[in-house]
Amino acid sequence: MLFAFIIAIAALVIIGASFVVLRRDRNEGLVIDRDADTPQIVEIGDVDLEAPASAEAEPVAEPEPKPTFRDRLSTARSSLSGFLGGVFSGGITGDTWESLEEALIRADIGVGTSTEIMEAVKAKAEADEITESELLVSLVKAELVDRLTGFDRSLSTDVGDAGGEPGPAVWLFVGVNGAGKTTTIGKLASRETAKGKSLVLAAGDTFRAAAAEQLTMWAERSDVHIVRGAEGADPSSVVFDAVESANARNADLVLADTAGRLQTKTNLMEELSKVRRVAEKGAGTVTETLLVIDATTGQNGMSQAKQFAEAVDVTGVVLTKLDGSAKGGIVVVIHSELGVPVKLVGLGEGINDLVEFDESEFVDALFD
Ligand SMILES: Nc1nc2c(ncn2[C@@H]2O[C@H](COP(=O)(O)OP(=O)(O)OP(=O)(O)O)[C@@H](O)[C@H]2O)c(=O)[nH]1
Numbered sequence: 001m002l003f004a005f006i007i008a009i010a011a012l013v014i015i016g017a018s019f020v021v022l023r024r025d026r027n028e029g030l031v032i033d034r035d036a037d038t039p040q041i042v043e044i045g046d047v048d049l050e051a052p053a054s055a056e057a058e059p060v061a062e063p064e065p066k067p068t069f070r071d072r073l074s075t076a077r078s079s080l081s082g083f084l085g086g087v088f089s090g091g092i093t094g095d096t097w098e099s100l101e102e103a104l105i106r107a108d109i110g111v112g113t114s115t116e117i118m119e120a121v122k123a124k125a126e127a128d129e130i131t132e133s134e135l136l137v138s139l140v141k142a143e144l145v146d147r148l149t150g151f152d153r154s155l156s157t158d159v160g161d162a163g164g165e166p167g168p169a170v171w172l173f174v175g176v177n178g179a180g181k182t183t184t185i186g187k188l189a190s191r192e193t194a195k196g197k198s199l200v201l202a203a204g205d206t207f208r209a210a211a212a213e214q215l216t217m218w219a220e221r222s223d224v225h226i227v228r229g230a231e232g233a234d235p236s237s238v239v240f241d242a243v244e245s246a247n248a249r250n251a252d253l254v255l256a257d258t259a260g261r262l263q264t265k266t267n268l269m270e271e272l273s274k275v276r277r278v279a280e281k282g283a284g285t286v287t288e289t290l291l292v293i294d295a296t297t298g299q300n301g302m303s304q305a306k307q308f309a310e311a312v313d314v315t316g317v318v319l320t321k322l323d324g325s326a327k328g329g330i331v332v333v334i335h336s337e338l339g340v341p342v343k344l345v346g347l348g349e350g351i352n353d354l355v356e357f358d359e360s361e362f363v364d365a366l367f368d
């Protein structure tokens with residue numbers, strides 16, 4: 001009896017052991033043929049595994065599509081339609097024009113400009129006897145597009161046009177801290193490199209060490225050269241060195257980052273005009289000075305924007321964070337009060353989330 005029990009246990013142990021060996025054999029029977037065009041798992045013996053078609057293939061990165069105003073302006077659109085929604089619904093009554101003016105002001109278009117738009121729409125509606133709500137909205141849209149038309153939104157690298165000697169063009173980025181200067185430079189580094197331009201980034205924000213780190217990460221993403229200085233170094237000398245480095249490498253363009261804050265505001269403005277002067281001391285020519293404005297600050301950001309525009313000769317605005325901002329009306333104020341065109345718009349934090357401004361697309365996206 002005992003003997004039979006021992007035999008049974010021994011048999012169980014033998015069966016278990018051979019099962020393990022069998023499993024090992026089955027796994028060892030898998031060989032990866034790395035010489036095949038598409039690496040495949042080659043089967044040996046009776047193993048029946050499906051070979052993944054591209055087990056070792058590099059994943060092909062799909063280029064991300066550019067965002068559109070229509071996709072990213074849903075917050076601004078819903079706030080504007082909320083304000084304008086009922087204005088024309090009852091046809092034209094005694095209150096209509098005042099309500100329109102109020103709706104435009106609430107959409108962050110600014111008091112002066114809102115009044116002008118309301119008066120222009122009223123005059124056209126009266127002249128053409130327009131009373132239908134849909135047509136009245138079209139008049140408002142046309143008036144907005146009209147106010148945003150006729151600006152040169154191109155970004156120049158033409159040093160001859162800017163009166164400079166042959167050498168690298170410089171785009172200088174200014175604006176309050178957190179506006180999105182460094183991120184915009186990172187996005188542009190990718191965009192301009194893809195267009196075939198050779199670039200150098202200048203880490204002119206020496207106010208905090210992390211600023212140069214942040215720009216270095218963007219430089220690495222697009223594989224472009226970066227010139228940085230020590231924390232607290234003179235921003236002008238960093239930009240000067242970057243221009244010299246770009247000239248030595250025959251690079252086309254320097255994208256120069258600056259600090260959004262210093263100890264006092266007066267100093268910042270003085271510092272920035274010095275950076276601009278020094279950028280042209282050597283072989284460089286500043287062909288664009290871009291003021292970066294955070295769209296979520298709306299009207300509040302405008303007084304600071306005016307200070308920057310006074311300190312340096314601003315050639316264009318980059319309006320960031322328009323995605324998720326309810327304050328789309330700020331675009332109209334920038335054109336009417338700063339007299340400077342919005343050239344680029346930030347529609348997100350990703351490397352592709354920077355688009356050229358187009359007034360018709362923008363106004364359509366605000367309304368439909
Ligand atoms: N949603 C959104 N976020 C943005 C956009 N542009 C920048 N940001 C974010 O805004 C924050 C500040 O951006 P930065 O590029 O560091 O701003 P900065 O002007 O360089 O700031 P300082 O270096 O402090 O002067 C970051 O978290 C960015 O990711 C945009 O278009 N949309």
Ligand SMILES: [Mg+2]
Pocket residue numbers: 181182183205211257258
């Ligand atoms: Mg920065």
